Amino acid sequence: STGDHSVKLWSLQTDEVQSAIDSSYTYETGSEKPFPVLHVHFPVFSTRTIHRNYVDCVRWFGNFVLSKSCENKIVCWKANLKATKSSSIPSTLEVIHSFEYDDCDIWYMRFAVDYSFKWLAAGNQVGKVYLWQVDKEPGKPFILQHHKSTRAIRQVAFSPDSRILLAVTDDAMIFRWDVVQ
DSSP: OOSSSOEEEOOSOSHHHHHHHHHHTTOOTTOSSOOOOOOOOSOSEEESSSOSSOOOEEEEETTEEEEEOSSSEEEEEEEOOSOSSTTSOOOOEEEEEEEEOSSOOSSOOOEEEOTTSOEEEEEOTTSOEEEEETTSSOOSOEEEOOTTOOSOEEEEEEOTTSOEEEEEETTSOEEEEEOOO
C-alpha cells in the first residue's frame, strides 16, 4: 500500500527480479562492494477504487488480495492483470467480499489471516476482536472480548498451527485466545 488510498502490486516473476534474488544467495557479506539493489519503478497493477482513505494493511489470500483502510471493512478482491492499452498499468478488479465490522475508523489497525487460510481476524478501537471463518461462505463474525480490553487493538496474530490468537492493545496489554475442542 502507499501513502494514499491506492494499492499497487509488483511481480517477482520477471527475469530481472529473479536474477537479483538469485544473486542475493551468492553475495559475499565481507565484500567491499555494496549489494546491487534492483529498482522496479512501475507496478503490474494499480488501483484507487477500493478505498476512499489511506490503506493501512494489505495481505495476500491465495490469488486474492485483502486490504483495509479506516472504513470499518476489509475488502477481498481479485486484480485483473491484463492491460486494456499497451502502455497502461491494469487497474480493473473484482470485489469478492467485504468483511464489515464496527468501530474501526482509525488508522494502523492490522488484520491477520491464519496460515491455513481458514480464519481472518481484526481488532477494533474499543477492544473487540472480530473473527471470520473464511474457508466457508463468510457469515457474521465471532466477536471476542475480554472485560479488561477497552482500548484499540492495533495488531492481531495467529500461531503457526492456528490454535492461538493474540491481540495487542494501545495500552500495552496482550490478550490470548486458544481454540478449545
